[in-house]
Each structure stands twice: as C-alpha cells, then as structure tokens.
Amino acid sequence: MTSPIAHFNGKLLPIDEIRVSPLDRGFIFGDGVYEVIPVYDGAMLRAREHFERLQRSMDEIQLKNPHTVAEWIAATEALLEHHPGNQSVYIHVTRGAPKKRDHVIPKDLEPTVFMMCYPLASPSREARTRRVSSALPFSGTRRTPPASTEGGKRSGEAGSPSTNESRSVAPRRRRTSRSSSIAGFQHGAAILQAAARPNPARAHGAFTLPRTHCAGEKSRTQGEQR
Numbered sequence: 001m002t003s004p005i006a007h008f009n010g011k012l013l014p015i016d017e018i019r020v021s022p023l024d025r026g027f028i029f030g031d032g033v034y035e036v037i038p039v040y041d042g043a044m045l046r047a048r049e050h051f052e053r054l055q056r057s058m059d060e061i062q063l064k065n066p067h068t069v070a071e072w073i074a075a076t077e078a079l080l081e082h083h084p085g086n087q088s089v090y091i092h093v094t095r096g097a098p099k100k101r102d103h104v105i106p107k108d109l110e111p112t113v114f115m116m117c118y119p120l121a122s123p124s125r126e127a128r129t130r131r132v133s134s135a136l137p138f139s140g141t142r143r144t145p146p147a148s149t150e151g152g153k154r155s156g157e158a159g160s161p162s163t164n165e166s167r168s169v170a171p172r173r174r175r176t177s178r179s180s181s182i183a184g185f186q187h188g189a190a191i192l193q194a195a196a197r198p199n200p201a202r203a204h205g206a207f208t209l210p211r212t213h214c215a216g217e218k219s220r221t222q223g224e225q226r
Helices: 047-060 069-080 125-135 163-167 169-196 200-204 213-223
Strands: 005-008 011-014 032-040 087-094 114-119
Touching: 005 169, 047 069, 047 087, 069 087, 069 114, 087 200
Parallel strands: none
Antiparallel strands: 005 011, 005 114, 032 087, 087 114
C-alpha cells in the first residue's frame, strides 16, 4: 500500500519516510502549536482566517512563524494535489530541534513544520436531518404545565385557580431553590473561616465544626428561644 504524502519542512514526502529528531522541542516539551483546516472538494474553508489564527497561536508562545499567509496557502494547496475530495489538513509547528535538551530556548532555532491530510468525516444527509430534528427543543404541541391545573381542569376554567395564581408557582420554587443554594454557600464559608481562625483546641488534636448558619438551623434556633 502506498504511503500517503505529507509535508515536512518544505518537502513533500511519503509519511513513513519522515523522521523527526528526538531532540525536537515539540517532542521533548510539547513546545508547539497546531491548526486544522477542513477542505471540501479541494477548496479550503476560510484558509486565510485559519492561518491568521495559527499566527495568533504562535504569538502566544513567542514562536517565529516560518511562512507568510500566502506561503502557507501555497504549501497547503501543493499538498492537497495528492489528496482530492473532502479532507482535513492537520498543521503542526514546533519550535525546532536544538543540538541538546535544554529549558533555555536557543536563538535562531528553525521551526519544524509538519502537515498531513486525512479524509474529512462528514455525516450523511439522513444523519444531519435526524440530528437537527432531535435537537429541536419544542414540538408543535403546546401543553399546559402541571402546576397550572387542578382537578383535571385547565387554568381559566370554572372551578380552577386563577391564571395569576398558577403562574406564581414556578417563581416561588425558583426563589426557594436560590435560598437553599445561598444557605449552602454560607455554611461552607463558615467552615472555611473557622478553619482559618486560631483554635487552642487544635493543639490537642481536637477540632469541632462551627454551628451551621443555614436557613433551617436559624429557624430552629429562633423557635427554641421562643
């Protein structure tokens, strides 16, 4: 089986003939960046924008860009001549291979450039349609929430609670949930504050948690005082 063609430091080679130095900083330290570009029928999708993002990635780690955007596009198009159809172009740039392993970055080190292609996995039309329909949040049928019914009757019917009363149920539940969350946060904060304060009992190996300040404990304390 013929080995696929890849790009390595300006040359198009069979991928199994490419040799990366074991001293390459991308191999030793993970010192590099990468970019992936989708290709449809031989045309790159927003190639310039992808290579501009690659430039921003290099700027973040202060890595010298070995090519201009135009040079990147030309090199990628040359690689795509060997990979027709829908493809993904993987681009990896490392800081390069110094003569020895060192945390100090050598000056004038030439980056290592590697590019390869692999078939772009595109879902079928049926799969795309199925995913879109399953992702829809609502169906075409409107149903009355359980909170707005009583005795099998809808809001607004005779003998049912008023619309305003039924609508006020959900906000009350949300407020209760929010109060519980705040109480839990205050309880955790009280434990952390107590752990940070000097405690003589701690010198003897004893430590007791502070009295909780959650809403339930506060209500129980007030009831005891009454």
